Amino acid sequence: MQPTLSDRADALEHEMAAKLEREVAPIRSPLFTAGERDPREPRHEAMDAVMAGKKLLMGPDPRLPPMPAKATLIDFFNNRFGFSQHMLQSARLALNNGHGEKVAMACLLHDISVIGLICGDHGYWGAQLVAPYVDEEVAWGIQAHQVLRFYPDESVGYAYPEAYVQYFGEDFVPEPYVREAYEQARQHKWYMTGRLITLNDIYAFDPSVKLHIDDFTDLIGRNFRQPEEGLGLDHSSSAHMWRTMMWPTRAL
Ligand SMILES: [Fe+2]
Ligand SMILES: [Fe+2]
Numbered sequence: 001m002q003p004t005l006s007d008r009a010d011a012l013e014h015e016m017a018a019k020l021e022r023e024v025a026p027i028r029s030p031l032f033t034a035g036e037r038d039p040r041e042p043r044h045e046a047m048d049a050v051m052a053g054k055k056l057l058m059g060p061d062p063r064l065p066p067m068p069a070k071a072t073l074i075d076f077f078n079n080r081f082g083f084s085q086h087m088l089q090s091a092r093l094a095l096n097n098g099h100g101e102k103v104a105m106a107c108l109l110h111d112i113s114v115i116g117l118i119c120g121d122h123g124y125w126g127a128q129l130v131a132p133y134v135d136e137e138v139a140w141g142i143q144a145h146q147v148l149r150f151y152p153d154e155s156v157g158y159a160y161p162e163a164y165v166q167y168f169g170e171d172f173v174p175e176p177y178v179r180e181a182y183e184q185a186r187q188h189k190w191y192m193t194g195r196l197i198t199l200n201d202i203y204a205f206d207p208s209v210k211l212h213i214d215d216f217t218d219l220i221g222r223n224f225r226q227p228e229e230g231l232g233l234d235h236s237s238s239a240h241m242w243r244t245m246m247w248p249t250r251a252l
Contacts (some may be wrong), residue, residue, distance in 0.1 A: 061250075105224070141193035
């Protein structure tokens with residue numbers, strides 16, 4: 001049987017992507033490979049690729065879903081973030097508990113760095129990422145939730161999460177800088193915003209509910225200043241971080 005036009009188009013697309021990968025190398029930053037390889041080794045993927053006669057990738061990675069020219073927060077949820085159900089369900093819980101839009105928005109974004117950028121110190125990375133686009137209190141809460149979640153607050157019924165015993169072990173004690181940051185946050189005027197994120201930060205997902213980021217379009221519209229030029233291209237203080245998520249394997 002003759003291949004159809006669409007079969008031929010698929011095959012061509014495949015071939016082009018493979019060719020691109022052979023000739024134009026996507027580059028993983030040293031951070032991506034540290035541990036798998038000794039970061040002190042005088043090697044770099046870019047140098048390896050040059051030695052192999054390849055060009056270095058300086059644009060979008062053809063293996064990833066393409067991003068629109070003017071990317072919105074929702075485009076990042078759809079094209080770059082995998083495990084967003086946790087944040088969506090946390091935001092929904094905050095709304096159901098009547099905590100208001102600032103807390104719900106903070107819940108919706110609280111682990112954005114875990115699912116899109118960098119895991120360690122995710123509260124700080126996440127807060128910096130969204131700071132130019134949200135209320136200062138929302139960004140502050142996102143940063144603070146990271147350290148607050150390790151410490152109970154009986155006044156709101158927050159206990160040390162049992163899940164953490166499973167994740168980190170019985171003997172885990174947060175580092176001194178975490179405790180210091182917690183003590184500072186405790187004194188802050190927005191303490192409760194950060195605390196409410198931890199309170200609505202759900203570990204047990206409701207499998208009967210499957211939320212979509214589109215369910216939060218109105219909340220986002222009112223609480224996230226989407227830049228006209230697109231995230232990453234608006235010259236904000238965190239634009240480079242959005243570009244890194246858009247084009248994570250660009251050589252430079
Ligand atoms: Fe978190
Ligand atoms: Fe979380």
